[in-house]
Amino acid sequence: MVRLDKPAEESAQSEAPALPVPGFRIDKRAADAIVWLLLLTMPFWLNWIGGYTQLGTRVVILALAAMSLNFLLGYTGVLSFGHAAYFGLGGYGVGLTLKYLVPNTLVGMGVGIVAAIVAAAIIGALIVRLRGIYFAMVTIAFGQVFYFIAYRWNNVTGGDDGLSGWHRLPINLGFTQIDILHNKLAFYYVVLFCFAVSVGIMALLLRSPFGRTLLAIRENERRARFLGIPVDRHIWLSWLISCTFCSLAGTLYALLNNFSDPHDLHWEQSGNFVIMAVLGGMRSFWGPLIGAGIFIVLEDYISSRTENWESFIGLFFVLVVLFFPRGVLGVIRRRTTQ
């Protein structure tokens, strides 16, 4: 298992119920409320400070991907460098369905997610016994398999040109129709709804005995094993849940761009998810959201100013890792709980 920084007191600190500081629970609820309030009102204040609606949509989608990765990385202690594969599978699933099979956005998303679940279940079963760097390496390898399928299979996936010639379609709910194609706001709120449901499920899972077991595995795998916990099966389930929500993010991302890109399957994309999680703080639930926000806004803002924007993002990441190894949120957390 990959053990990035984790002294015992730090991990105790990051788990709310274990903490005896009075008033902390209220703080946590207040923080949750602020996060949701900001997300709900984002399209309104984002334009005001010089952003645009799609930027907010992109932040929410990539935050979902990073948070789903963090379910595995931060709460199970397993580092995957191949999550882009499931992100991209979702994207190609929805693209291929809308282009060739059924002109229905929801069906497309379903196909994308199911395809990713099947792939993740099989691959997970093969690699779940590996630990640490070996696990990470094999996830990269499997990820690149999907990348090269998309890159080479020109007739179906469009190869290097990507899968184009389709776009998202209005969602028909029977009683009403949501025009996500032309209405940017409607699409943002559909994305936010998916985000809320996914994040809610992940939060509930983490509070359940299952989630506590994952934490136990993260803290001390050998001890968990001695307690009779089927460790491999738990890691497999955590991997599967993580990949499922990542693929949901992938379908939304393809719908946002109206395009499935082989780059979405590439390991560089997986690396970006890890960066987002680490940047924001992988021991905290909202950390990856903050990380994704910082990463994307920085990328969007600096790249319009200078060609060397990638150096600045790299520098920023180095600084964060050097001085705030627990991520941005980790630092704020520690200050408020002291």
Next chain:
Amino acid sequence: MTQPKSFPIGRRTVLKAAAAAGVAQVAAPFVISARAAETVKIGLNDPLTGTYALLGKNEQIGCQLAVEQINKKGGILGRKVELLVEDSTSADTGIAVQKAHKLIDRDKVNFLLGNVNSAMAIALGEVSNQAGILHIVTGGHTDSVTGTDCHWNVFRVCNTTRMETNSVSSTLFKKYGKKFYFITPDYAFGHTLQQGFEAALKANNGTETGASLTPLGSTDFSSYLIKAEASKPDVIIFLTAGQDSVNALKQAVQFGLNKKFGIAGAQQELEVLEGLPPEARIGTWVFEWYWRQPNVPHVKEFVAEIRKVNGGKVPTARHWFGYASTWTCALAANHTKSLNALKMAKFLQNFKLPPEVALMPNNPFYREGDNQLMPTLYVGHAQEKGKDDPEDLFVVDKEVKGVDAALPVAETGCKMKWPA
């Protein structure tokens, strides 16, 4: 354990507040409060980093020159023109799409230009079509931009891959023979080029002695070149681009293949020839624009203008793409006296570029039905060094009209849907 105190304002808090205020000052440009509402905005979405950075920057220089000239001549509808440039990166289409949203939704550009990367050109076409703004693809060559993925608002200045292969194939048959071996980069651009040549071979009873698919970014071409040599073709066709071209041609010369077989290909760029050692500047190619055209009016002035802003170097086809695209926007708006994309797109059907923008013979025009520019293609051969200019690395043997090289509209797969 002591109870937490109620918000003591200490020295550190003050310092932090001061630091936060300082950061806010730096971040201030993010808040865009006032914008000059009267300018007409042209958004360029092109790679400025990565593999295609050089090509993207050259297009940008061309665009900037055009904007300066347009402003000198009174702008668009009497309003000043402003060029907004966004880096699309060379590989991440997601970022390119995001930047297009940024240009269209936040900066409210009136025109969109770009992209060098074919995949991005297609994806941006979808974005601009949703937004209903006039979009000119500067340098993405894949057929489908003005073929199966065509849109009423998307025009293209550079050629399709099929036009490039069609323009050169008859020359290759005459010069070398009808047995081809292909060195093809293994992605969509290479595949479509090879298909184009294969169609020409079939129509002329030629044979394909073999083909090697090479991974993008290959540095060692020796195994492919040995296979090519063993198959005894008349000509080895290099469909590689950029740095791959440089490596492949260098090694072909080291192997002495240029002494045994013909060396040729389709699209070639001055940027690549300049990157080659002199002895590897060989072969028969297609250029999409060339700076040395003594008999074409206005070319000399254009070359001189670009030299001023390009570190003394001559313009390449990429400069011209940016220049012609930007001028197309201004001409369409000024002729229709409107910034309505539909009106301008209708106007551009079969619109001939005026000579000061065309800078090539045969009156290039935007073909009705697929919005593809029908420019002149320059078939010729590379040379080691120019007689009087070190950048004169290409000799034009034949000029081919775009309409003769392009597939008829009915065969492009483009089904144009105009809004009601």
